[in-house]
Amino acid sequence: MRARPVGEHAVLVECDDAADVRATYAEIRLRASDLGAVEVVPAARTVLLDGLVDVSAALTAIADLQVPAGAGQEVPARLVEIPTRYDGEDLDEVARQWEVSTADVVRIHQAATFTVLFCGFAPGFAYCTGLPDGLTVSRRPDPRPKVPAGAVALAGEYTSVYPSASPGGWQLIGTTGIELWRLDAEEPALLTPGTRIRFVDE
Amino acid sequence: MSERSLEVLAPGALTTVQDLGRPGYAHLGVTRSGALDRPALRLANRLVGNAEDAAGLETTLDGVGLRAMQSCRIAVTGAEALVTVAGRAIAWGSAVPVPAGAEVVVGPALRGLRSYVAVAGGIEVEAVLGSRSTDLLSGLGPPPLTAGAVLPLGLAGDAPDEGSAVPRVRDAVLHLDLGPRADWFSADALAALEGATYEVGSASNRIGLRLTGAPVERERGGELPTEPMVLGAVQVPPSGQPVVFLADHPTTGGYPVIGVVREADLPVCAQARPGDRLTLRVVGGAAAERDRRPRS
Known part of the structure; x- marks a missing residue:
């Protein structure tokens, strides 16, 4: 694996693509305590190990690591179904960008099995990949000051669901009533890196 | 109302409860949070006999006013400020006893920006994901202090060794x-x-x-x-x-x-x-x- 130091306590592993991030994250998470990492954080094309006591030792260990073929796929990942009402205000805009009908947007979104690549932006906000190759969505030029919790949205190569009300620039295509962030649960986030998700009719 | 508590009289511009934060959840989009001047919070906790990771208060520029509902010990570190207990000036950077009902006023920062107030027993608001810190980005943890809010305190341990801190001037x-x-x-x-x-x-x-x-x-x-x-x-x-x-x-x-x-x-x-x-x-x-x- 290729990695570069980040300050005194962290290392950033560089990946080729989203699939490589998934496999690398799965492999490093298994070895987190051996590597001395307090946090293992995936993102679009990188995986961060943070809280390291010895960065150069971690860099050496990571240089020797290979991502085994099929890493992260030994155990079928949890599959979460998200009941969705496709009533988003930007459904027409997404249809325009993809040059298809709004019914096709819904069909495409429901046909895909997505995987949470990483979380960010807000607690429990999951960036999920799985759109057909080449299909991307431009963000809104003016972010909305308030997007409600449960809004199902698209931006770039990702789909997501807003776990709580917040400002947001993603294109909204639907709504779900499912709770994505529960502090009283043992695992507060419903969607964690590696989780597979499918959007189904409400 | 529990007697072991602090009442907030004047919250200041922004005073929050902070401990050493909630590491381990970044992969869920939860940041670490915690005291910005960590050595200052650790020091204040040591002075009053707390574990270094106990929750205290972090002020911003203009201090905070509190009332102790029961006698307790406090220490103020971080940004230097005039601190009074029941109207009498006390030493910055030392643990001092506060009688029940007395007002504690941390004045505006004389140098620096954020003062830290530790109370023996620690501030024991409910922990969220293992920490009592206020995370202003995502809204996790207790809200910033408001006038009239009551902050529960934990049980104080043994009286600590006498000790005091001197203000530390760091290069910019x-x-x-x-x-x-x-x-x-x-x-x-x-x-x-x-x-x-x-x-x-x-x-x-x-x-x-x-x-x-x-x-x-x-x-x-x-x-x-x-x-x-x-x-x-x-x-x-x-x-x-x-x-x-x-x-x-x-x-x-x-x-x-x-x-x-x-x-x-x-x-x-x-x-x-x-x-x-x-x-x-x-x-x-x-x-x-x-x-x-x-x-x-």
């Missing part, structure tokens, strides 16, 4: 390790960082310290795919005005990080006021950057 210098994205900037821009002086912007907060000064010019265009961010990361947005990520920073970001501030200098960031001038020193990562670029 931030030492940086270059990277991970120093290669997005020209060699000239990296060379210019060494010794550069920036002013602390007024929009600075617990999320980031905004520096204003000579723009840091990017060499590489385009967008960086969203990356995980660390505490102390110096992110350079398109304006070229660097932002140092502090405890409530977002867990991911899309602008290149030119360097990371050394942990020892994070208290300087915590105590810098808008208008203060900070000097950057590159102490690490420069050799790696030179190796990465073949000389032409």
Whole structure:
């Protein structure tokens, strides 16, 4: 694996693509305590190990690591179904960008099995990949000051669901009533890196 | 109402409950949070006999007014301020007894920005994901203090050893390790960082310290795919005005990080006021950057 130091306590592993991030994250998470990492954080094309006591030792260990073929796929990942009402205000805009009908947007979104690549932006906000190759969505030029919790949205190569009300620039295509962030649960986030998700009719 | 508590009389501009934060949840988009000047909170806790990671209060510029519902011991560290108990001045940086019903007033910061108040037993508001810290970015943890709020206290341990702290004046210098994205900037821009002086912007907060000064010019265009961010990361947005990520920073970001501030200098960031001038020193990562670029 290729990695570069980040300050005194962290290392950033560089990946080729989203699939490589998934496999690398799965492999490093298994070895987190051996590597001395307090946090293992995936993102679009990188995986961060943070809280390291010895960065150069971690860099050496990571240089020797290979991502085994099929890493992260030994155990079928949890599959979460998200009941969705496709009533988003930007459904027409997404249809325009993809040059298809709004019914096709819904069909495409429901046909895909997505995987949470990483979380960010807000607690429990999951960036999920799985759109057909080449299909991307431009963000809104003016972010909305308030997007409600449960809004199902698209931006770039990702789909997501807003776990709580917040400002947001993603294109909204639907709504779900499912709770994505529960502090009283043992695992507060419903969607964690590696989780597979499918959007189904409400 | 529990007798072991503090009543908030005057919350100040922004006073929050802080411990050492909630590491371990960044992969869910939850930032670390916690005291910005960690050595100051640890010290205040030691002075009153608490574990170093007990929750205390972090003030911002103009202090806080409290009433002790039961006798207790307190210590104030961090930004120097005039502290009074029942109207009488007490020593900054020492554990002092507070009689039941007495008012504790931490005055405006005389030097620095954030004072830390530790109370024997610690502030025992409900913990969220293992921490009592207020995370202003995502709204986790207790809300900032408001007048009339009541803060429960834990049980005090044995009286600590007598001890006191002296105010520590730190140089207004931030030492940086270059990277991970120093290669997005020209060699000239990296060379210019060494010794550069920036002013602390007024929009600075617990999320980031905004520096204003000579723009840091990017060499590489385009967008960086969203990356995980660390505490102390110096992110350079398109304006070229660097932002140092502090405890409530977002867990991911899309602008290149030119360097990371050394942990020892994070208290300087915590105590810098808008208008203060900070000097950057590159102490690490420069050799790696030179190796990465073949000389032409």
